[in-house]
Amino acid sequence: MKKKLIAMGLVVVLAISGTQMAGATTLSKAKNQKNQAQSNLNSVNSQIDSIKSQQSALQSQIDQVDSELVQVLVDLDVVAGEIENKKVELAQAEADLETAKAKEAEQYGSMKERIRYMYENGDSSFLDALVGAQNFADVLNKVENFSKVYDYDRNLLVEYQNTKTEVANLVAQVEEEKQELEENQATYQEQQQQLETLKAEKSSQMDNFGSKLAEAQSLAAQYKQTIDQQNAIIAQELAAAQTVRVTAGASSVANNSSAASSNKKNNTTSSNSGSASTGSGSGSAVVNYACQFVGNPYVWGGTSLTNGADCSGFIMSVYAHFGVSLPHSSSAMRGVGREVSVSDMQPGDIVCYSGHVAIYMGGGQIVHASSPSTGIKISGNVHYKTILTVRRIF
Structure with a gap:
């Protein structure tokens, strides 16, 4: 009987040992796969943090470009208004110049009529001087030499000339200011184009980061799933190992109890066998x-x-x-x-x-x-x- 118990116990031990060895291999493999997945997950999470950091920095750059672009657009709007104002000023100055020219011509014509009148009254020397003049300035010089020309005509003619000169200078000034504003406008338009190109490049980089982030997050999800799967396997193997230990413990207890009962039966009388249980x-x-x-x-x-x-x-x-x-x-x-x-x-x-x-x-x-x-x-x-x-x- 005792030999049978020992043999049965040996069979149980060998069976449990084999189960434990197989379970230990599966458990070890699951732990290794879990550790590898955890390492990969940690690496991917670091990449995700890096991508998010780069995204944040890039977004700050895009915001800065947007701010600069808004300012350029405001400047463009302002300079466009100033150019329109200069166009109005230039048109008015050009009109004033034409008016001054007309008045100058009118005064010059009136002066010639008076000279003709003087000629018709016999003052031929003045007419000869006028006919021999080379240009308008020369006419003025000749006119100054003739005391019979009214000072009123001379002063008025000079005044119209001065007005024409001032208006002509104003036209040139306004034209120059308008040209400068148009150059500013061209500069702002170039800056606008550069900023829009830069923003497009950075937006493309942001999209690229978005794709990388989505890819990294997908990998992280896969690694998490692997970890969960291996955790389930580990838990299952640990539970199986615990069941094996329970079975082993119960078998050991039963064998010890049976052996003790057998020994007592061999060493006591039949009248004492009831109390042995x-x-x-x-x-x-x-x-x-x-x-x-x-x-x-x-x-x-x-x-x-x-x-x-x-x-x-x-x-x-x-x-x-x-x-x-x-x-x-x-x-x-x-x-x-x-x-x-x-x-x-x-x-x-x-x-x-x-x-x-x-x-x-x-x-x-x-x-x-x-x-x-x-x-x-x-x-x-x-x-x-x-x-x-x-x-x-x-």
């Missing part, structure tokens, strides 16, 4: 029953083995299944049953820590309602916290 045998049943609820949630103050329990609620409900009433308090459980030494722990014993309790499975393992994040689980180190006392119920 107590002790570790009952503790093993407690362990096997408790392990059914591994993976269920931790709920503070809870006592449900399926919907959630805290550490003392979990043990209370497990033992209640065997007709044992225990307090719903980790500190109160330090006084239940009888105390045994840590070195004498057996499956089913209640291990009491500071603020926490667990059921000993054997082989250094415990099953307990651990925490809200991990729920009811199996832990591989009974000594993970300082043990205050060990209580045995059966």
